[in-house]
Amino acid sequence: ILGGMEAAPHLRPYMASIQIDGKHLCGGFLLNEWWVLSAAHCVEDISPGSTVRVLLGAHSLSQPESSKHLYEVQSLFPHPDSHPDTIHHDILLIKLSEKATLGPAVQPLPYQREAGDVAGGTFCSVAGWGITTHSGRKPDRLQQVDLPIMDRAVCNQRIYHDNLITDKMICAESRKKDACRGDSGGPLVCNGVAQGIVTSGTRVCGNWKKPGIYTKISSYTDWIDSVLASAS
Numbered sequence: 001i002l003g004g005m006e007a008a009p010h011l012r013p014y015m016a017s018i019q020i021d022g023k024h025l026c027g028g029f030l031l032n033e034w035w036v037l038s039a040a041h042c043v044e045d046i047s048p049g050s051t052v053r054v055l056l057g058a059h060s061l062s063q064p065e066s067s068k069h070l071y072e073v074q075s076l077f078p079h080p081d082s083h084p085d086t087i088h089h090d091i092l093l094i095k096l097s098e099k100a101t102l103g104p105a106v107q108p109l110p111y112q113r114e115a116g117d118v119a120g121g122t123f124c125s126v127a128g129w130g131i132t133t134h135s136g137r138k139p140d141r142l143q144q145v146d147l148p149i150m151d152r153a154v155c156n157q158r159i160y161h162d163n164l165i166t167d168k169m170i171c172a173e174s175r176k177k178d179a180c181r182g183d184s185g186g187p188l189v190c191n192g193v194a195q196g197i198v199t200s201g202t203r204v205c206g207n208w209k210k211p212g213i214y215t216k217i218s219s220y221t222d223w224i225d226s227v228l229a230s231a232s
């Protein structure tokens with residue numbers, strides 16, 4: 001997260017750290033006791049031998065916290081139409097190997113099921129353990145930032161993303177404040193509801209000419225329901 005601040009500890013109890021061999025890779029968030037939502041690009045480069053785990057209940061990645069619990073993963077479901085070299089359908093469902101123990105620091109986050117667009121100018125928030133500087137500084141503790149949504153028609157102008165943004169994506173402004181490497185997969189939360197998932201998009205951070213691109217969750221509710229029904 002660029003241009004943000006340290007989050008209040010455990011006030012975002014849905015936040016997940018997706019870890020490979022004990023190292024933070026991406027964000028994610030808890031849908032219910034068995035399932036976490038994240039971004040497909042997060043798992044595209046995982047070698048067969050490495051182990052994916054999900055850390056819940058954390059504020060600090062390194063310090064012991066009574067609410068922290070590292071969960072094994074039963075299965076990964078990247079969207080079937082996701083692809084390493086496109087930004088479409090960048091969404092991933094993760095089934096935990098055991099039911100997450102809920103508590104004050106571990107809670108699911110409701111997500112938008114109804115079709116429709118968040119109005120341009122609406123302030124939403126993003127949180128994550130992604131880099132906080134352009135030089136790649138990695139925070140130990142969860143960071144957050146508030147960002148205004150950018151209307152899709154504006155975001156598709158040539159000076160911005162030049163018709164790259166589909167109706168399955170959301171744009172948010174990126175001037176100085178932005179999500180960045182390691183924040184992919186985290187939720188874009190508007191009025192307490194997850195509307196989007198952080199995607200790497202053009203892999204640029206903090207440049208107003210390249211607004212942040214978020215997978216629009218309400219475009220994928222049928223897919224989410226079908227995976228949860230098939231794998232539960």
Ligand SMILES: CC(C)CC(=O)Nc1cccc(-c2cccc(CN)c2)c1
Pocket residue numbers: 025026041042043174178179180181182183184198199200201202203204205206211212213
């Ligand atoms: C998918 C990961 C395993 C690899 C990765 O994340 N790369 C990467 C590199 C540079 C910027 C970003 C990035 C993330 C989130 C938002 C944005 C856009 N502001 C960029 C992401």
